[in-house]
Amino acid sequence: MVGKLKPAFKLATGAGGKAAAKPKSKAASRRGCKMSASLAALLGAPRKRTPLGAMMAFGVQGPVAPADPTLHVLVRCTDTATKSVAGVPLAKGAGDVMTALVPASKLAKFVAAPQVQRVSAPRMMRPLMDIALPLAGVPKYVKKTGMSGKGVIIGIVDTGIDLTHPDFTGRVLKLWDQEIAGPGPGDGLGNFGAVLTGAAMTVSKDVHGHGTHVAGIAGGGGQAYPGVATGAEYLIVKTNFQNSAIVEGVRWIFAEAAKLGRPCVVNLSLGGHYDSHDGMDDTSVAISDECGPGRLVVAAAGNEGGDPIHAAQAVTAASPGSFGILVKPRKSLESAPYFLVNGWYSGKGSCEVRAVSSTGANTAWQKLIATDPAVKTYTLGGDTVTISTPDSAAPNGDRQFVVEVQGNAGPVQGGTWKVEVRRKSGNPGVVHAWLLLHPDRPSSARFAVPVFDSLIGSPGAGLDVVTVASYTSRNTWKDLSGEEESVGLAPDTISEFSSPGPLRGGGLKPDVAAPGAMIASCLSSASAVEQGNVIAKRYRVMAGTSMAAPFVSGLLALLLEGKPQTTPAQAKAWLKKGSSIPNAAAGKHDVKWGYGLIKV
Known part of the structure; x- marks a missing residue:
C-alpha cells in the first residue's frame, strides 16, 4: 500500500490563506533550488494523505509510513562518475x-551536497491478435524472411506475467x-524487490493482467x-x-541481455503526465540514454x-494567464479528492502563481x-493548496510550477x-499546464x-x-459464450x-501507429x-496504446534477429518506411497517426 509521507522538512501553514515562512538554508541560498517542483510539492503536502502519484515508501505495508521512509529519486550530479552522496549509493546507467x-532523514543533506545538481521526485506511472497480424503484414513478412525473433530478448516492464x-x-x-521483499538485483541497482528464476518465478502473480496481455x-x-x-x-x-x-x-533488462550477448527490445506500455512533455525530463532522458545498437525501447503514446x-x-506583461478548472460537486459520485496542475514555461522569463477557489x-x-524545498501551503476554506515555484531552471532550460489542491475533510470544493x-x-512565452487527477476519478475535474x-x-x-x-x-x-460484443470505437x-x-x-511524436483495439491476447489466470472480454480459454481482448506498443516491440524483435546491431534511428527509419496515413502523401507526419499505420 502507499505510505503516508511525513514531510522531511517542517512546513507550517498559517490561517487565512497565508503561508508561514520556512528556515532558509545558506547552502541552498547560494546555489539555488536543486529539487524539482514535483519533489518540493511532495514534501510540502499535508501528511494526512500521500500526494497524488507520490512514491510508495519502501517497506510500507499499511497506511502509516515508517519513521524514516525511503524516497527513490532521480539524480543528476556535476560528475557522472560520482558513486555516492551523503553516504547514499547512486545507481548509474548509460547516461x-x-x-x-x-x-x-538524509534528504536535506543529500540535496545540499555540492556535487548534486538536481533531484527529481519519485512519481507513479500507470499501465496504460488474430486480425491484427495480417493487417500489418506480419505473416507474409515472417514467411518471406523466416524471422521469429529467435535469439532476441523482449523485455516487458509492466504488471508482471502469468508464468x-x-x-x-x-x-x-x-x-x-x-x-516483493528481497535484496534487489545487485550490479549497482537498487536493493529492493527480488530477481526470480526457474520455478520460483511462479510466486510472482499478475493480478492485473495487463502485463500478461502485453507480453502475449x-x-x-x-x-x-x-x-x-x-x-x-x-x-x-x-x-x-x-x-x-x-x-x-530498463537498465536491468539491458544488462541481463548484454550478459547473454543478445539484442533486446524493451516494451513500456505505461506513462504519466508529471513531466515536461518535451523528452527532456529526467525519466525520458534516462531511458533514452540506455538505447543504442541492439538496445531498443518502445513506449505507448x-x-x-x-x-x-x-x-x-x-503570458505577457499585459496578459496574465488564467487556467479555469471545472471541479465536480462534493456530493457528486465523481467528486475530486484532489487535483494537481503541472505547469511549464520558458526559462527566459519568471512568473508568479496563485490559486483561486470556486468560492473566490x-x-x-x-x-x-530560491531555497529547497521551494513550496508553501495555504488554507482556502476546507481545502489545502500546495504551490511549488523553484527559482531554478530544469535541465531543458524551462521553469516548472506545481499547484496541488486537496480536501481537508472530504472532496475538494x-x-x-x-x-x-x-x-x-523576461519572456515566459506560452505557459503549458497538465491536469492530474485521482486514477479512480478521471472525470472529477477538467480544464x-x-x-x-x-x-x-x-x-x-x-x-x-x-x-x-x-x-x-x-x-x-x-465472447466465450458466443455472444456478440462491441465497443463504441470507429x-x-x-x-x-x-x-x-x-x-x-x-x-514530432508519435512515431507510428499499430493495432491497439480490440486486440486478442493472453489472459492472466490471477x-x-x-x-x-474473454474470447477463448486463457485469452481476452483489450484496447489501448498499451496493446499497440508491444505489437511494434514484436516487429523490432524480428528486425533484431536479422540485424542485431540496429540503432534507434535505424529502427525508426525501418518502421517509417513501411508506414502510411490514409489519403496522405508518403512520409507525412500527423500528430495522431505519427507516420502512419505500420506495414512490414
Missing part, C-alpha cells in the same frame, strides 16, 4: 541521470518482482492467438510503477486523446523561491477553480478551455524511444483515445476480467 534510495500460461512455456529467463502480443507462442515474435525469449520486470523503478527496470487535461496560454478565496501571489499565472520578468494536443508524456516523449499510437483494427467480437482508423503529439516545443 547522466542516476537513481538513489534516500532516507527522508503458467502455455504461450510462455520455457521462454521467460528471469523476472524481477519489484513489489509481443511474442506469445499460441496457435489460436499468436503474438508477433514467437521465437523470442523474455526478461520480465513486475514494476511498482515509480518512474525511478521503471528506469532501473497514451490513452488521453479525448481527455481535457492540457491547456496552454501565452485566493492564495497570495507566489514568486520564485466543487465549482470553477483557477490557477493564475502572471509575468514577473475549462482544454487543448487536445501535446498529450504524450514520459516515457513516450523520450527522443530515442519508439512511440506508438493505437489503430482500431476491429470494434466487434464474440473501426479502421486511429483510435479516438490515442494521445496526440507534438511534444511541447514541436518535436486477474479478474469481465466475461464479455
